[in-house]
Amino acid sequence: MTKEAKLVIKIQRLLKQVRCPRWLHHFGPKKYQVKHHLTALLSMQSFRLSLRRVVNLLGLLGIKVPTPSALCKSRKRIPASLWNSLLKITAGIENDRVAIDGTGFSTTNPSFHYVKRIDRKDPVKRFAKLSALFSLDSKKFIALKVRAKPRHDINDVNCLLRQNSSMKKLFADKGYDAEFIHEYCFHRNIQTIIPKRKNVHKGFYRRKQMENYSDEEYHQRSLIESGFGSLKRKYGGYVLSKRFWSIKSEIYCKAICHNLSLENRKIFN
Numbered sequence: 001m002t003k004e005a006k007l008v009i010k011i012q013r014l015l016k017q018v019r020c021p022r023w024l025h026h027f028g029p030k031k032y033q034v035k036h037h038l039t040a041l042l043s044m045q046s047f048r049l050s051l052r053r054v055v056n057l058l059g060l061l062g063i064k065v066p067t068p069s070a071l072c073k074s075r076k077r078i079p080a081s082l083w084n085s086l087l088k089i090t091a092g093i094e095n096d097r098v099a100i101d102g103t104g105f106s107t108t109n110p111s112f113h114y115v116k117r118i119d120r121k122d123p124v125k126r127f128a129k130l131s132a133l134f135s136l137d138s139k140k141f142i143a144l145k146v147r148a149k150p151r152h153d154i155n156d157v158n159c160l161l162r163q164n165s166s167m168k169k170l171f172a173d174k175g176y177d178a179e180f181i182h183e184y185c186f187h188r189n190i191q192t193i194i195p196k197r198k199n200v201h202k203g204f205y206r207r208k209q210m211e212n213y214s215d216e217e218y219h220q221r222s223l224i225e226s227g228f229g230s231l232k233r234k235y236g237g238y239v240l241s242k243r244f245w246s247i248k249s250e251i252y253c254k255a256i257c258h259n260l261s262l263e264n265r266k267i268f269n
Contacts, residue, residue, distance in 0.1 A: 008063065010260070011038050018085040024074060032066045037074045038086075040065045042260075045235050045253040075241075075249040083252040084143070084163065090259035091142045095135040098142060099171040099224040100160060102131040102153040105251060106238040128239060128247050131156035132255070133164055134224040136171065140262060141227065141255040146248045157181055169193055171221040179203040193218050231258050 012035050022033050044054040051068040058065040066074065104127035115122070129147040134140070143163035145156040153175050161170075161184060170185055171193045182205035185192045192209045195218060200206075235254040241247045 008035065008039055011035050014086055014089055017089055020082060024077060036064055036066060037071065039063065040071050041075055041253050042257055046257045048236055076243065076245045078249060086256055087141065087144065087252065090256055091135060091140040092138055094166055095137065095142055095164065096168045097136040098164060098167040099134045099136055099221050100176065101224045102129060103228045104129055109238040130251055131160060133160050134227050136220055136223050139227060140259045144252060144255055146251050148244045148247065154178055171218065173221065179206055182206045182209045
């Protein structure tokens, strides 16, 4: 069996586990199934290709794939619930030690050699904000929160924590040292490994959680930085999309490919 056939079968099994419908739409021509769209979109991120190039590549390999315009439309229409379900399945069920942090994906990727040749000033660097939950045991991404513009990391904490109920320890840097985070984790028997901010001593739940704080354990938080680095090295630290829903789908595809690469490196590496 070829690697390409294994890829299609793996995606088809994932869709069966999340009970995804066979078609993206209820009405309209039933020509391409959801697995065809996802195969092309995940392959696009895995091989770092454009829409046209991934369609040409998969077509040469004999894999059924929609047209570039159909793929461009489908990544806007795929619901966020489907991306979250696929991400959770690829991440696994049990994740005891979880780290939270944020990073950015550039929305502009000019050739700086060409920019210098035309005597243009340095382009304005814009980026989409990504906040993520990362498993320190399996090195996989558990949940994502994507924003089109930069925001403070603490704004996405509640949304991310609600998506994972199995963790026992939460690792974060000083930017996440907030009383409401300690309170949320305390009532759910989650130990926060978050260093105290300078000159901050108030807070009943902060003091309770600091009783079991350990500097040795906190240094394992840097694994999420390694995860972001691995994600950007393999699949690019930028996005080609311009609209928010396309940017969101593109980043989810990167994270899903990262999780799948740890399951079977022969396919996605």
